[in-house]
Amino acid sequence: MSAALENVSRGDTELAEVTSLASTVRAWNALAPRHRAQAILTPEGPLIIDGAALTCLTGDGIAVLAERLPL
Incomplete structure (x- = not known):
């Protein structure tokens, strides 16, 4: 499954x-x-x-997902 990480500054832009x-x-x-x-x-x-x-996650939601994924 693909996903986008948004609202994160990348240099001079905030591209997903x-x-x-x-x-x-x-x-x-x-x-x-x-x-x-x-x-x-x-x-x-x-x-x-x-x-x-869930169609989008922020802060604590991403942290919960991180705990459950084998990274």
Whole structure:
């Protein structure tokens, strides 16, 4: 599954980075805490986490996903 990491500054722009879900979560883990708090992860389709279908994740939601993915 692919995913985009949005709302993250990349040089002079804030372009979304689209890659695999695992790579997107790894990129989020590598961000400074203040950038992690602002980032938005948007998967290509809903993710089911604890029975809820999520179409985008932020902060704590991405952290929960990171704990569950084999990175």
